[in-house]
Amino acid sequence: xxxxxxxxxxxxxxxxxxxxxxxxxxxxxxxxxTAVSKELRIPKTTTFxxxxxxxxxxxxxxxxxxxxxxxxxxxxSIARADASVxxxxxxxxxxxxxxxxxxxxxxxxxxxxxxxxxxxDLIEANxxxxxxxxxxxxxPMHSTALGKAILAFLPEAERQRQxxxxxxxxxxxxxxxxxxxxxxxxQVARTGYATEMGENEDGAMCIGAPILDxxxxxxxxLSISAPLMRMPHSLAAKAGARLREIAAGISARLxxxxxxxxx
Amino acid sequence: xxxxxxxxxxxxxxxxxxxxxxxxxxxxxxxxxTAVSKELRIPKTTTFxxxxxxxxxxxxxxxxxxxxxxxxxxxxSIARADASVxxxxxxxxxxxxxxxxxxxxxxxxxxxxxxxxxxxDLIEANxxxxxxxxxxxxxPMHSTALGKAILAFLPEAERQRQxxxxxxxxxxxxxxxxxxxxxxxxQVARTGYATEMGENEDGAMCIGAPILDxxxxxxxxLSISAPLMRMPHSLAAKAGARLREIAAGISARLxxxxxxxxx
DNA sequence: ACACGGGTTTCGTGTTGCGGAATTCGATAG
DNA sequence: CTATCGAATTCCGCAACACGAAACCCGTGT
Numbered sequence: 001x002x003x004x005x006x007x008x009x010x011x012x013x014x015x016x017x018x019x020x021x022x023x024x025x026x027x028x029x030x031x032x033x034t035a036v037s038k039e040l041r042i043p044k045t046t047t048f049x050x051x052x053x054x055x056x057x058x059x060x061x062x063x064x065x066x067x068x069x070x071x072x073x074x075x076x077s078i079a080r081a082d083a084s085v086x087x088x089x090x091x092x093x094x095x096x097x098x099x100x101x102x103x104x105x106x107x108x109x110x111x112x113x114x115x116x117x118x119x120x121d122l123i124e125a126n127x128x129x130x131x132x133x134x135x136x137x138x139x140p141m142h143s144t145a146l147g148k149a150i151l152a153f154l155p156e157a158e159r160q161r162q163x164x165x166x167x168x169x170x171x172x173x174x175x176x177x178x179x180x181x182x183x184x185x186x187q188v189a190r191t192g193y194a195t196e197m198g199e200n201e202d203g204a205m206c207i208g209a210p211i212l213d214x215x216x217x218x219x220x221x222l223s224i225s226a227p228l229m230r231m232p233h234s235l236a237a238k239a240g241a242r243l244r245e246i247a248a249g250i251s252a253r254l255x256x257x258x259x260x261x262x263x
Numbered sequence: 264x265x266x267x268x269x270x271x272x273x274x275x276x277x278x279x280x281x282x283x284x285x286x287x288x289x290x291x292x293x294x295x296x297t298a299v300s301k302e303l304r305i306p307k308t309t310t311f312x313x314x315x316x317x318x319x320x321x322x323x324x325x326x327x328x329x330x331x332x333x334x335x336x337x338x339x340s341i342a343r344a345d346a347s348v349x350x351x352x353x354x355x356x357x358x359x360x361x362x363x364x365x366x367x368x369x370x371x372x373x374x375x376x377x378x379x380x381x382x383x384d385l386i387e388a389n390x391x392x393x394x395x396x397x398x399x400x401x402x403p404m405h406s407t408a409l410g411k412a413i414l415a416f417l418p419e420a421e422r423q424r425q426x427x428x429x430x431x432x433x434x435x436x437x438x439x440x441x442x443x444x445x446x447x448x449x450q451v452a453r454t455g456y457a458t459e460m461g462e463n464e465d466g467a468m469c470i471g472a473p474i475l476d477x478x479x480x481x482x483x484x485l486s487i488s489a490p491l492m493r494m495p496h497s498l499a500a501k502a503g504a505r506l507r508e509i510a511a512g513i514s515a516r517l518x519x520x521x522x523x524x525x526x
Numbered sequence: 527a528c529a530c531g532g533g534t535t536t537c538g539t540g541t542t543g544c545g546g547a548a549t550t551c552g553a554t555a556g
Numbered sequence: 557c558t559a560t561c562g563a564a565t566t567c568c569g570c571a572a573c574a575c576g577a578a579a580c581c582c583g584t585g586t
Contacts, residue, residue, distance in 0.1 A: 009315040012281040012568065013543065018320040025341040028348045028374065028383050029398045034563060043545050048565075052272040057281040067564065073346050078288040079342030082334050111291065133320045135292045238546090255338050272565090274543065276574065297532060306576050311534075447556070 016042060016048040017133065024051075024060055030068035085111060087123050088211065091253050095246045096123045096222070103239055105226040106132060108206075110146045112140055112219060115165060117146045120220075133225075142181060143170045145196040145208035146221040148230050152188035153210045153218040159185070173198045192248075193240035203228055207240050209247035214255030222247045280313040281303060285313075287323055288338065293331035348374055351474065351483050352384050352515050358509045359386045359485070366502055368489040369395060373409045375482060376401055378428055380409045383483075396488075405444055406433045408459040408471030409484040415451035416473045416481040422448070436461045445493075455511075456503035466491055470503050472510035477518030485510045 019040055024031055026209040027205055037047040049067055058074035060183050089109065096107040100123045109121040116138040124132060133139065141147030151159055167176050188194040193209040200206065208223035224239050231239070252258060279368055282303055287294055300310040305480065314332055316321040321337035359370040363386045370388075371519065372377060373380040379401040396402065404410030404425055430439050438444050451457040456472040471486035487502050494502070515521060 007315055007319050009312045010319050011276050011280065011312050011316045013274050013276045013574085014316045016319060017274070017277040017280075018317070018322060022320075022337065022341065025345060027316070027399055028381060031399060031561080044564085045545050045566090046543080049272045049274050049543080050277060052270060053274050053283070054278045056270055056273050059281060074285065074343065075338075076345070078285065078334075079338065079346070081291070082288060082339070082526075102266070104373075118291060136290055136294065157476060181441060267533085295532080307533080308535095308576050309574080312574080 013050075016040075016046070017054060020047060020050045020052055021059055024054075024069050025071045030063060030066060030070050030212070032066075032068045036069070044239050071155060084213075084219065085120055088254070091250050092211070092220075093121065093123075095250065096121065099222075099242065099246060100122075100125055101226065102242070103224055103226075103235075105224050105230070108133060108146065108208075108223045110139075110144075110221055110223070112150050112221075116140060117144060117150065117221065118137065139200060140168050140170065142167050143174045143196070143200040144219045144223075145194045145206035147208075148185065148188055148194035148196060149208040149210040149221040149223070150218040152185040152194060153212065153216075155217075170200050171198055175199060192244040193234060195240065198228055200226060205209075205231055205236075207231075207236055207243060209240070209243040209260055210251075211247050211254070212251040212256040216256060219254075222250070269322065274522060276313075277323040279303075279309070280317060283310060283313045284317055284322055287317075287332050288334045289317045293327075293329060293333050295331045299332070327454060347476075347482065348383055351399060351513070351517070354513050355474070355485060356386075357479060357482075358513065359384065362386075362485075362487065362505065362509060363388055365505070366487055366489075367497075368487050368493070371396060371409065371471075371488055373402075373407075373484055373486070375413050376483075378425060379403060380413065380484065386481075402463060403431050403433065405430050406437045406459070406463040407486075408457045408469035409486045410471075411448065411451055411457035411459060412471040412473040412484040412486070413481040415448040415457060416475065416479075418480075433463050434461055436467050454503065455507040458499060458503065461491055468494055468499075470494075470499055472503070473514075474510050474517070475514040475519040482517075485513070502503060 020036055022044070023036055023039060033048055033051060034044065036042075036051065039043045040047070043048075051060065053180075055062040055069065055072065058072045061070045061072040063070065083159070088111065092109050095146060096109060100140045103125075104127065105125045107123045108119060110117040110119045114116075117140075119133045119135050119137050119139075122133065139147065141151050151162060156163065163178060163181065168174075169176060175184070184194075193207060195207050197205045197206070204225060205228045206223050206225040208221045210218040211220040211222060213219045222243055224243060246256060283305070285298055286302060286470045295310055296314060297307065299305075302305045303310070305313075311352045314325070315334045318325040318332065318335065324333045324335040325331075326333065341429065351374065355372050359372060361372045366388075367390065367424065368388045368474050371381045371382060372384040375381075381401050382396045382398050385396065385398060402410065414425060417425065425439060426444065431437075432439060438447070447457075456470060458468070458470050460468045467488060468491045469486050469488040471484045473481040474483040474485060485506055487506060510520065514525055
């Protein structure tokens, strides 16, 4: 077999299992062990083990009734998440660049993770003083403008569930009282953007607006972050309005209906 | 390690590699070897091999410039194909049941594979005499009504490429001359449905209409199949018209613009 | 120049994946 | 009810090969 010649670091079991995964996935319908084994010329026993492993990991689904295999939830879930993220990133990027130039501050894009927000893109201002998140970082919902923007537009039940979790204290100014947080979230829902002042990182502030999908669900948020000293109230209000506007534009392109329908 | 206790047939390298795949995929952005290794508590060397293998298989993408990994084309392609198939199947199913009752013959749904059509669903008529395809089977394009319906609506270049391949002879009546096939395809393009009489299976016939996606590309086709003796010309014409109508309905729900725009 | 962090390569070890064969299971038939 | 076939599981002994520590390489920052 000349298969190994390519890359000395490929682990054969993994490679073969991936071929099984691909075959099953592309088959488009339930397929049985023997069929896979014959098609790929991998002995039945080995194929069996791969199918078991792939199923155990959720990448395949084993229908016990028919003893056949299909694409599993894990694959679908990963694909969905990825498609959603890249769609949002793609839609947001031009607007983010524009925003960055407009205010000459760093612009961030984050999606809602499980109880956190995860940065998926950011465009850095060309300034010496800046404290940045990195793409892939997670931050708590309640201590960031990005998170507060999302929280404010979450369905009531889910928001309550989020706020019931223990709230970590990132800085001395991090909001921890339920009352105060809820008051702010109502405010965010009214104005359409959230503000955070030194609650996540000392000396830094952030203004964020939510991005809603076609169901009106806040899947992501857009923000501008700056050192506290560089962002006076008047400028913050202007930035908030601008963020709201741009985020709404992205939401619209995700299929979200604006509050007041045009046409 | 209590990990193995579950299922004695899981092969560890595969399982661990899948955890790597999942982590990278869910990270939503480029991630480096060391980060993966630390996160999953898998030694650097091993993680390295998995990342190499996953990349070699196309499930991950290795950015040589930054030495980081992202979700690869293979995953996206599989996900796309799967989403498309299940969407079409879901949209078509009710109409297929209806059609089956209307004509009391088997109704088939197939997607375009690579040079073939692949059955992704079928509803069988409750009759004793029937010769069926099975879900997952592939048949040549040129010998089936499903395939001819798709061929007729393919972009010129791709159709030519298909017809340049050697054409297998399924029965004595299978069309093999380029001239005759192209004549028929023009006819199909005009009438909106394709007919096949004993060209794929002796004694069986089939009538098919294409399902077009939002770009007008024929991603799938719908058909009614019956023994030759049970489907006289007059009935076939009626079935063709009905198939065209129903397939167009499904196409519309896939976002395809009808030939004559309404509104 | 040096240390450091991250990626790649080497290499000897023994784990563990492999696959042939035996077994069970279930459906169909006689 | 027994036979038979085809498919999925289980068993088992062997050695291939995955493993991971450590060495190495290379670019960066100090």
